[in-house]
Amino acid sequence: MRIATLIGTVCGVGYLKPAPGTWGSLAALPLAYGLHQLGGFLLLAAATLISVGAGVWAAEVMTRGKEDLDPSEFVMDEVAGQFTALWAISYPAWAHDIDITALWPGWIAAFVLFRLFDVWKPGPVGWADRQKGATGVMMDDLIAGIMAAIGVGLLAFLSHRVLGF
Numbered sequence: 001m002r003i004a005t006l007i008g009t010v011c012g013v014g015y016l017k018p019a020p021g022t023w024g025s026l027a028a029l030p031l032a033y034g035l036h037q038l039g040g041f042l043l044l045a046a047a048t049l050i051s052v053g054a055g056v057w058a059a060e061v062m063t064r065g066k067e068d069l070d071p072s073e074f075v076m077d078e079v080a081g082q083f084t085a086l087w088a089i090s091y092p093a094w095a096h097d098i099d100i101t102a103l104w105p106g107w108i109a110a111f112v113l114f115r116l117f118d119v120w121k122p123g124p125v126g127w128a129d130r131q132k133g134a135t136g137v138m139m140d141d142l143i144a145g146i147m148a149a150i151g152v153g154l155l156a157f158l159s160h161r162v163l164g165f
Contacts, residue, residue, distance in 0.1 A: 088149035
């Protein structure tokens with residue numbers, strides 16, 4: 001249980017108040033930066049997949065026998081979702097040999113869009129949030145991350161191709 005709690009709360013970040021999900025998303029930003037710097041998009045993608053697997057396991061252990069299947073201190077789902085949202089800047093930076101810090105508007109957009117979709121829970125995010133069990137706990141944030149990544153891509157297209165910035 002102790003290791004599962006450490007993973008699920010992302011080393012205690014989930015205990016920060018208010019809004020532990022926002023703190024979890026914020027914690028993901030320097031982690032993603034470090035992963036990208038160490039191994040580019042491929043390492044960030046691998047870390048995302050590992051965080052999903054570890055998150056499902058930790059959620060199962062942390063919620064076993066409890067009524068609350070998605071406790072507020074569990075923020076590994078936010079980390080995995082935020083990592084997914086950041087794929088929209090990590091991949092282009094890696095593929096085109098761009099310093100990822102040069103894509104700073106994308107960092108802001110990925111964070112804001114992910115938090116917006118995670119809190120608002122539109123369409124498929126809301127559907128996933130209503131699913132029971134550890135997979136459902138992780139799935140809504142992954143879908144929010146995918147939607148945020150698409151949003152970042154659309155904003156980049158609008159900015160660079162349409163507006164010419």
